[in-house]
Amino acid sequence: MSLTSSDVRRIAHLARIEITEAETQHTLVQLNEIFKLIEQLQSVNTAGIEPMSHPLGGSQRLREDLASDKPDREANMKNAPASRDGLFLVPRVIE
Amino acid sequence: MFEKSVAELGRALSAGQVSAVELAKLYLDRIERHRELNAFLDVRPEVTLGQAREADARIARGDATPLTGVPVAHKDIFVTRDFASTASSRMLKGYMSPFDATVVEKLGNAGMVTLGKLNCDEFAMGSSNENSHYGNVLNPWDKTAVPGGSSGGSAAAVAARIAPAATATDTGGSIREPAAFSGVTGIKPTYGRASRWGMIAFASSLDQAGIMTSSAEDAALIFNGMLGFDPRDSTSIERADEDYTRKLGSGVRGLRIGVPKEFFGEGLQPDVEKAVRDALAEYVRQGAELVDISLPNAALGIPVYYVIAPAECSSNLSRFDGVRYGHRAAQYGDLDDMIKKSRAEGFGPEPRRRILIGAYVLSHGYYDAYYLQAQKVRRIIADEFQQAFRQCDIIAGPVTTSVAFGFGEKAADPVAMYLSDLYTIPGSLAGIPAMSIPCGFGAKKRPVGLQLMANYFEEAKLLGVAHHYQLVTDWHRRLPKGFSA
Numbered sequence: 001m002s003l004t005s006s007d008v009r010r011i012a013h014l015a016r017i018e019i020t021e022a023e024t025q026h027t028l029v030q031l032n033e034i035f036k037l038i039e040q041l042q043s044v045n046t047a048g049i050e051p052m053s054h055p056l057g058g059s060q061r062l063r064e065d066l067a068s069d070k071p072d073r074e075a076n077m078k079n080a081p082a083s084r085d086g087l088f089l090v091p092r093v094i095e
Numbered sequence: 096m097f098e099k100s101v102a103e104l105g106r107a108l109s110a111g112q113v114s115a116v117e118l119a120k121l122y123l124d125r126i127e128r129h130r131e132l133n134a135f136l137d138v139r140p141e142v143t144l145g146q147a148r149e150a151d152a153r154i155a156r157g158d159a160t161p162l163t164g165v166p167v168a169h170k171d172i173f174v175t176r177d178f179a180s181t182a183s184s185r186m187l188k189g190y191m192s193p194f195d196a197t198v199v200e201k202l203g204n205a206g207m208v209t210l211g212k213l214n215c216d217e218f219a220m221g222s223s224n225e226n227s228h229y230g231n232v233l234n235p236w237d238k239t240a241v242p243g244g245s246s247g248g249s250a251a252a253v254a255a256r257i258a259p260a261a262t263a264t265d266t267g268g269s270i271r272e273p274a275a276f277s278g279v280t281g282i283k284p285t286y287g288r289a290s291r292w293g294m295i296a297f298a299s300s301l302d303q304a305g306i307m308t309s310s311a312e313d314a315a316l317i318f319n320g321m322l323g324f325d326p327r328d329s330t331s332i333e334r335a336d337e338d339y340t341r342k343l344g345s346g347v348r349g350l351r352i353g354v355p356k357e358f359f360g361e362g363l364q365p366d367v368e369k370a371v372r373d374a375l376a377e378y379v380r381q382g383a384e385l386v387d388i389s390l391p392n393a394a395l396g397i398p399v400y401y402v403i404a405p406a407e408c409s410s411n412l413s414r415f416d417g418v419r420y421g422h423r424a425a426q427y428g429d430l431d432d433m434i435k436k437s438r439a440e441g442f443g444p445e446p447r448r449r450i451l452i453g454a455y456v457l458s459h460g461y462y463d464a465y466y467l468q469a470q471k472v473r474r475i476i477a478d479e480f481q482q483a484f485r486q487c488d489i490i491a492g493p494v495t496t497s498v499a500f501g502f503g504e505k506a507a508d509p510v511a512m513y514l515s516d517l518y519t520i521p522g523s524l525a526g527i528p529a530m531s532i533p534c535g536f537g538a539k540k541r542p543v544g545l546q547l548m549a550n551y552f553e554e555a556k557l558l559g560v561a562h563h564y565q566l567v568t569d570w571h572r573r574l575p576k577g578f579s580a
Contacts (some may be wrong), residue, residue: 008451015409015454016416016431017447027451034452038398041468044475051470052477054300055286055526056551058327070213075193077417081423088418091430 002032096121097256099576101165101313104259108154108164115150119208122166125257126210127576132233132255134248136171137178148209153206162320163206166256170249171212172219173199173304174293178209182295183227184217186415186422186441189488196293197325198262198304205320210258213248217443219264219297219411221245222272222515224446226508229473234277235575237541240378240499243273246307247284250277251552252309255578260308260317267400268494270305271531272297275494275544278533280561280571281307282314285551287332287527290325291445298407299330301400302522304344308569311532311561312319315339318554334552342559348382350560353487358518358546362495366537371493374534374545374564377490381563388483388490392475394521399476401513402456402469415441424440448509477525480550489560490548493518498541518546528554531571532561542570 008028012019019027033089055061073086096104096113107113119377123140150164174180174192179469181187195203204211218225224232232247234240235255242251246263250273252515263270265283274281287472289304296302306321308314316337325331354375359368375385417423417437424436442450456465483490496517505512522529528551531544545564549557565571 003455005106007455011451011454012459015450016413016434016438017442017450018195018432018435027448030448030509031452031455034401034448034513037510037513038402038456038465038566040395040398041402041472042464044392044468044469044472046471046475049474051467052474053231053470054330055524056332057478061331061333062329063326069520072193077419078193079190079420081417081421089431090418 003028024057098579099259099309101259101308102399102518103572104165104202104328105161109135109159111228115147115154115208116144116264118164119147119166119210122245129255130544131302132235132251132257133230134232134252134255134257135168135183135211135249135377136183136229139178142177143208143210146203150206151296153409153456160205160320160416161316161388162202166250166259167202168208168210168249168261169199170215170246170264172215172260172264172295173262175199175209175212175401178212180212180295182218183215183229184443184446185228188422190420191295191486194293197290197327198321199293201321202317202443212316213252213261215248216245216264216445218295218408219245219266219269220408220445222268223500223504224248224273224564226441226443229287230502231502234499235498237539239501240541241276241502245269246273249307250274250279251282253277253279253309254575256309256574260306260351263305264294265303265305265308265523266404267523268299268516270307271494271519271529271544272516272545274307274475274531276499276542278542278570278573279306279307280310280334280530282528282530282558283398284318284322284488284554288322288554290328290331292325292327292356296411298404299408299411301323301404311558311566312340312343312565315343315555315562335501337555338525339555339558340554345559346382347378347560347563349463350378350383351487352378352383352443353386353387353388353483355388355392355393355483357393357491362517363495364537367493367495367543369499369533370537371545375491377564381567385489388486390476390479390483390521392472392479393521394475394517395472396524397513397517399469399472399524400516400520401452402465403473405449405451405453406457406466409450411455412442412446412450428534455527455579463526473524478519480521482524484550489557492546494544494546498537498539499545516537522548527551528557530557530561532564535570
């Protein structure tokens with residue numbers, strides 16, 4: 001199988017990455033090369049094999065549902081591109 | 096002093112032959128003199144010297160560890176309070192973390208002095224360090240060659256002895272491959288042994304921190320301070336701490352070394368094969384035995400990896416939205432447009448490519464065919480390692496098919512670049528401890544690495560086997576021209 005330029009535009013939208021028409025064409029060629037590599041997996045017989053989501057198996061550990069850290073709001077917001085009065089600023093989303 | 100190992104520096108410090116401040120100044124001076132390598136992204140002498148003064152006070156008080164006062168540099172994937180943390184991305188330019196990664200904190204608690212932050216491939220995605228937003232790192236052995244990636248700055252810094260040790264991270268080979276290309280010792284432990292807390296995430300089921308040093312003995316010493324259970328990382332393993340130096344004197348008599356035939360097939364360059372076979376012959380002279388083994392599906396590691404890693408990366412990197420931290424575009428319309436433009440500008444080509452692959456393989460209708468199928472083949476590969484370890488104690492082979500390649504040689508062809516990790520990906524997928532140690536030189540006098548892999552939680556054995564080779568050879572002590580004074 002191979003991707004089309006509309007696939008590339010669709011996944012770029014899903015991934016929220018702006019993509020120009022020229023980049024779409026270039027990306028399409030590269031992704032198709034990579035998917036050629038990935039396609040090898042389709043011929044492997046994996047009947048009855050458990051997917052491996054994690055090297056040592058088992059479920060991930062849960063901790064007690066207690067507050068542990070005291071977040072320092074000011075320190076945590078220092079890297080914000082735009083903020084005011086302890087709030088992150090974004091373009092208006094509700095008219 | 097700069098040519099000394101971590102172990103030797105620790106002894107010199109505790110014997111009062113040198114102070115932590117003197118050592119810090121010596122390495123800061125070397126870093127400054129070798130800026131052309133572009134190994135460091137952030138150096139702040141006042142921070143380093145402050146830590147060194149604390150280390151000296153601790154030594155004077157008599158509560159030092161073997162690592163107190165020894166300098167270390169951190170791959171710019173670990174967040175640090177006192178140095179910028181960028182993941183070599185425009186996205187995180189100037190980012191100052193409100194906390195230290197656990198690995199950074201633990202080595203700091205042991206008294207190690209931070210020299211600064213090291214260049215790497217953007218978000219640890221790459222095999223040549225050519226994907227850094229902040230420029231290429233040069234290989235100290237040959238400045239026309241790549242240092243390897245993604246931990247290229249770590250490898251180059253240790254090779255040039257502008258740092259005696261450097262943290263690094265592995266997802267598909269990002270410690271072993273640059274260690275091999277740059278002629279240093281690099282090891283990743285069992286998945287879950289090093290905390291991932293504060294390690295900027297790429298592919299969470301694979302990412303694992305490790306260390307680069309000039310010897311296996313040094314790596315063992317640092318692992319004692321660096322590894323261990325961390326309740327803040329949900330994939331950290333609850334297991335007692337251990338002494339990773341305890342098998343350094345065990346020798347290799349009777350050791351069964353498994354040699355996978357798939358690692359010596361088509362594509363392996365003769366210069367690399369010769370150096371690796373010579374190293375195996377040395378082990379035999381030392382009393383080890385070679386066992387032919389097979390990892391039949393090892394080559395499928397690459398397609399498995401290029402489904403799983405991009406899938407997990409597309410999920411992990413979705414946090415970068417230009418709202419809470421990170422790059423925000425200067426011009427935008429609505430919120431969606433702001434996010435799309437910020438991500439397009441903030442991420443370089445390789446992260447963008449991997450995010451798109453990941454978004455595709457996880458999208459509706461493709462999840463089972465790609466992601467689930469890749470996870471199943473991942474298990475097949477991991478099971479083959481378990482089969483192999485029934486016949487042998489250690490697995491050995493090449494790290495890479497060739498010595499370091501030149502800048503630009505593979506940069507335009509992502510698939511050719513991805514194939515660089517043929518021999519390192521299987522161990523990463525299984526999550527076993529694996530390392531590279533210098534074992535000679537190949538074409539153009541560029542270094543060759545010997546890969547050694549052990550079963551889960553056998554880091555101490557692995558380090559002992561590597562150390563024994565370093566007792567009877569001196570490849571790991573060689574310095575590149577121009578860095579020996």
